[in-house]
Amino acid sequence: MGRMKKPDGKVVLLGDMNVGKTSLLHRYMERRFQDTVSTVGGAFYLKQWGPYNVSIWDTAGREQFHGLGSMYCRGAAAVILTYDVNNVQSLIELEDRFLALTDSASTDCIFAIVGNKVDLTDECALLPETEDESRSKKPITSCITAKAQKQVHVEDAVALYKRILKYKLLDEKDAPAAEKMCFETSAKTGYKVDYLFETVFDMVVPLILQHRAEGLPQTVDISIYKPAKQAKSGCCA
Ligand SMILES: Nc1nc2c(ncn2[C@@H]2O[C@H](COP(=O)(O)OP(=O)(O)O)[C@@H](O)[C@H]2O)c(=O)[nH]1
Ligand SMILES: [Mg+2]
Secondary structure, X not given: OOHHHOOEEEEEEEEOOOOOHHHHHHHHHHOOOOOOOOOOOOOEEEEEEOOEEEEEEOOOOHHHHOOOOHHHHOOOOEEEEEEEOOOHHHHHXXXXXXXXXXXXXXXXXXXXXXXXXXXXXXXXXXXXXXXXXXXXXXXXOOOOEXXXXXXXXXXXXXXXXXXXXXXXXXXXXXXXXXXHHEEEOOOOOOXXXXXXXXXXXXXXXXXXXXXXXXXXXXXXXXXXXXXXXXXXXOOOO
């Protein structure tokens, strides 16, 4: 069996500058948080998930220039729309600016909406989740609010998720439940970060398999690539 033939899945992070996209990815892949992580450079990470390779794409800081082309989302199996729970505008921007970029994603693309920086608002997000907690796929429950008053509530994200389904002309019955696909995280403490990515990866795998069954292009396997015999019918005589 050619190992090169493994299908691939693409996951992209979208959202306003400073919501914590790079920090979330960094926390998940490098298991730590730095106050100053540069987005410049690392455009994507590869994560092995079971027998699959999933690529996770960061915006490389281009969101500040309104310069994220549709290329960025092309063929994405999942889009992680990220906002900052302390910044109402960052949720609005998801709908106004970033949703249209997902037109080039796979038609059966999965959407997750993530409110980051809950360590600033929620007592329970001050510690990373234990293994036990992240394994039990329980729906989000609100916890005691601390310090800053949260500006965006998970209900707002759920409402946005439902509008996204409408925008995508998807029936709520056929799509993953809004409550399952709206997350609150802290890249700083690690709260629910693994849970977020692992939930998304688990949902991406069936799509990879389905795309393979349907013969949709996956990763390009250069080792078996042979140029098709061209039936040249003398165009340039
Ligand atoms: N308190 C807190 N700060 C965060 C969190 N995630 C990111 N930040 C900070 O928010 C700023 C922007 O983060 P960054 O990952 O660069 O955002 P990006 O522009 O969306 O990639 C940085 O100063 C981070 O340290 C979080 O979960 N909690
Ligand atoms: Mg960044």
